Amino acid sequence: MHSSSRLKSLSPLPMIGRYANAFRVGFNAFELIIEFGEQFTDNDDDEHLHTRIVTNPVAARALLSALQQALEQRSAALLNELPGVRDTPSDRDPDASIT
Structure with a gap:
């Protein structure tokens, strides 16, 4: 992790x-x-x-930033480790449904 x-x-x-x-x-x-x-x-x-x-709102913004950074790092790692694998649309679309 x-x-x-x-x-x-x-x-x-x-x-x-x-x-x-x-x-x-x-x-x-x-x-x-x-x-x-x-x-x-x-x-x-x-x-x-x-x-x-x-x-509180300040901590929530920090959480949002940490989640965004983790998703970007995950996408980059997957693309580097698994040639030919692409992100799914939900990985690229910040408005995609989570539930």
Whole structure:
């Protein structure tokens, strides 16, 4: 896993990884709320949300920048490592649906 920063966990507990392919984003006057979950089929209207992150706009912009950088690095690495493989349209289109 590549990371754009070297943050250390403040918790003595091990970090738990969860898979997410469904996202819900909301906001209020001071915060952005990002919910993560799983959608099991394309016809599954139920998103099974399991994690909620509440953050401020400055941190949300940093997250957006880190995600964009990671996607660009991933695309470049795949193109270099796998000749003949092209990015999918969703890799190139920032407006492509994620869920």
